[in-house]
Every structure is written in structure tokens, then in C-alpha cells.
Amino acid sequence: MTPADRIARTVRADVLAQTAYPVAPAAPDVIKLDAMECPYPLPDRLRQEIAQAVAGTALNRYPGADDPELKAQVAHAFGVPSGAALLFGNGSDELIHLLVQACCAPGDTVLSPWPSFVYFDMAARFDHARFVGVPLTAALELDLPAMLAAIAAHRPKLVFLALPNNPTGGLWPDEAIQAIVDAAPGLVVIDEAYQPFAGHSWMPRLLDHPNVVVMRTVSKIGLAGLRFGYLAGHPDWIAQIDKVRPPYNINVLTQAALRVVLREKALLDAQAARLRADREPLAQALAALPGVTVYPSAGNFVLARFEGKLDGNAVHLALKTRKILVKNLSSAHPLLANCLRISVGAPDENTALLAALKELSSP
Numbered sequence: 001m002t003p004a005d006r007i008a009r010t011v012r013a014d015v016l017a018q019t020a021y022p023v024a025p026a027a028p029d030v031i032k033l034d035a036m037e038c039p040y041p042l043p044d045r046l047r048q049e050i051a052q053a054v055a056g057t058a059l060n061r062y063p064g065a066d067d068p069e070l071k072a073q074v075a076h077a078f079g080v081p082s083g084a085a086l087l088f089g090n091g092s093d094e095l096i097h098l099l100v101q102a103c104c105a106p107g108d109t110v111l112s113p114w115p116s117f118v119y120f121d122m123a124a125r126f127d128h129a130r131f132v133g134v135p136l137t138a139a140l141e142l143d144l145p146a147m148l149a150a151i152a153a154h155r156p157k158l159v160f161l162a163l164p165n166n167p168t169g170g171l172w173p174d175e176a177i178q179a180i181v182d183a184a185p186g187l188v189v190i191d192e193a194y195q196p197f198a199g200h201s202w203m204p205r206l207l208d209h210p211n212v213v214v215m216r217t218v219s220k221i222g223l224a225g226l227r228f229g230y231l232a233g234h235p236d237w238i239a240q241i242d243k244v245r246p247p248y249n250i251n252v253l254t255q256a257a258l259r260v261v262l263r264e265k266a267l268l269d270a271q272a273a274r275l276r277a278d279r280e281p282l283a284q285a286l287a288a289l290p291g292v293t294v295y296p297s298a299g300n301f302v303l304a305r306f307e308g309k310l311d312g313n314a315v316h317l318a319l320k321t322r323k324i325l326v327k328n329l330s331s332a333h334p335l336l337a338n339c340l341r342i343s344v345g346a347p348d349e350n351t352a353l354l355a356a357l358k359e360l361s362s363p
């Protein structure tokens with residue numbers, strides 16, 4: 001018997017049918033604008049400090065139990081209201097799993113506006129929940145009546161709201177979110193992965209609602225390699241979700257690096273502010289290209305639809321041959337036909353992207 005036979009008989013049918021979460025390989029010399037990373041490396045001085053802190057860790061030991069000092073440092077750095085508790089995750093990807101595992105029995109519903117972060121759907125299904133995506137409007141905005149109708153029909157245990165939304169960049173209005181929170185019978189997870197670029201947050205209002213938690217990550221503010229996300233919520237919610245967390249999920253190297261980096265939070269804020277300032281000029285320059293529609297974004301990326309001389313697939317490919325990577329969403333969802341998602345890069349990267357696109361769109 002070959003492994004293939006045994007695999008076909010053993011692995012879940014839905015997993016067999018699934019393709020793995022796509023991570024595009026990137027050569028060191030490419031301009032990488034496909035994953036909403038921060039283009040700026042940490043300064044050498046800080047890297048040295050991290051190296052020292054990491055060198056001092058006890059790798060022969062498991063990470064200690066929850067470190068209240070690290071929790072306090074995270075709470076302070078990110079404006080978590082006093083009275084809220086924190087749960088740490090190996091990236092917010094892990095937190096998404098923990099939320100589904102803690103709340104959903106097999107067949108229970110997880111709901112989100114759609115298209116949104118693909119991992120809401122993947123994690124829900126891997127954890128035996130049912131995923132319902134409620135289509136955005138044709139203008140890629142939240143369809144509140146459709147959301148309320150879907151909540152009434154499906155009674156979801158969990159509603160995920162990415163604010164700003166990935167991949168569209170939209171930041172849904174507070175009143176609409178409030179209506180969803182009021183209507184949801186279970187827990188509403190406000191995913192603020194891109195909050196540092198939006199200047200707007202539900203974090204200060206976290207404890208005003210009995211059914212809201214706020215999820216964040218450090219991935220978009222310069223620390224994607226660290227794999228660290230946090231969930232803030234009422235201590236009673238956090239205590240339940242913590243029960244399904246794998247022990248020791250945040251390794252000692254991550255913890256040590258984080259302690260150092262958080263002392264320099266102002267640096268991360270300055271980088272985020274820079275990307276935020278560079279977003280509008282990039283969006284405007286893209287919108288000035290023939291046949292390109294750009295959607296309003298509050299994140300560190302813009303979504304653009306290419307319907308000119310070249311379609312989305314062709315532009316994606318042509319950029320790739322010029323060593324510029326962007327995310328092709330053309331076949332991800334009918335609402336995203338011909339759409340590419342482009343991270344805001346460093347100024348020279350944005351310039352190179354625009355030069356390539358101008359060249360591609362010239363007659």
C-alpha cells in the first residue's frame with residue numbers, strides 16, 4: 001500500500017479537498033507587497049538588544065506560566081482598558097482557532113461579512129463549525145440589512161468583523177457594528193489587525209458590551225516574524241477561551257523579544273504613521289492609471305481593480321516578472337474579479353510599483 005492509499009482512507013475528506021493557506025515564496029531581491037508586512041526592519045541597536053535578551057533565555061525550560069508583567073506591558077503599550085483580561089496567541093491566526101474551539105460545537109455557525117480574512121472560514125471549518133460569509137455590496141461595503149438577516153437566520157455562535165477589513169480595506173461605520181453587536185446571540189470578535197493604520201478602535205469601548213472581544217496582532221506593525229497576537233476581553237470570556245489554548249503557546253524567544261520591542265513602541269508607531277501617510281498618495285496614483293478603480297482603505301494596503309489594457313491576472317503576472325509581488329484576488333471571490341491587493345511599501349518600493357504599472361498601462 002502506498003502512502004497515497006492510506007492517506008485517502010485516513011485524512012478528512014474536506015482536508016483532502018482543501019489547498020493549504022497560500023504563502024508565496026519570495027526571493028530576497030523581490031519587492032514584497034503581497035502580505036501587508038511592514039517594509040522597515042528594526043534598527044540595528046534594537047536588534048542587538050533583542051539578541052542579548054534572546055541569548056539570556058532558558059531554552060532548556062518550558063516558558064513560565066502566564067507572566068503578569070508581560071501582560072501588563074502589552075496592556076499598557078496597546079491601550080487595553082483596565083479591567084479587561086488578555087489572552088496571547090501564536091499570531092492572531094491561533095486565536096481565531098481558539099475562539100472557534102471554545103465556542104462552537106460541531107455544526108455551529110461562524111459568520112463574517114465576505115470577502116474578509118480567509119482564515120475565518122478555514123479555521124471555522126477545520127474546527128468542525130459551519131462558516132457563513134455574508135456578501136459585501138457591489139461597492140465592497142458592509143451590507144448591514146443582509147448581516148442582520150443572516151444573524152437572525154443562522155444564530156451564529158461567533159461573528160468575526162475585521163476592522164479595517166482585509167482584503168477590501170474598508171472600515172465599517174460604528175452604528176452598523178453596534179447594530180450587529182446588539183443583534184448577535186453569541187460573541188462578536190472585532191479583529192483589529194489593521195487598527196494601527198486606521199486611527200479608530202473599539203478597544204476603549206470593549207467592556208461596555210457583554211459580547212465583544214477585540215483581537216490584535218503585532219504582525220502588521222513590523223513584527224510579523226515574531227508570531228504574536230492578543231485577545232482582549234472581559235476576564236470571564238478570556239478565562240473560557242484560555243481553557244483550549246495549548247500550553248506554552250508563546251515561546252520564550254518571542255516573549256524575550258517582545259519585552260524589548262515594547263519598550264520602543266514609539267518606533268513601531270512612527271513606522272505605522274509613515275505607512276498611513278504614504279497610503280493616500282499611493283491610492284491616488286493608482287486611481288489615476290487608466291482602467292483602475294481603487295477602494296477606500298484604512299489599512300496598510302489598497303485594493304485596486306484593473307480593467308484597462310490588462311486585466312488583474314495579467315497585471316499580477318507582469319509585476320511578478322518585474323520582481324514585484326502583490327496579492328492576486330481575481331479568483332478569490334466574484335466581487336473581487338480583477339482585484340489586486342497591494343501593501344503600502346517603503347517609498348522606493350511604491351515608486352517602483354507605480355513606474356511598472358505606468359509602463360504596463362501605456363498604449
Ligand code: PMP
Pocket residue numbers: 090091092093094117162165166191193194216217218219224228229
Ligand atoms: N486578521 C486579519 C484581518 C488578517 O488580515 C491577518 C493576517 N493576514 C490576521 C488576522 C492574522 O495575523 P497574524 O496571525 O499574523 O497575527
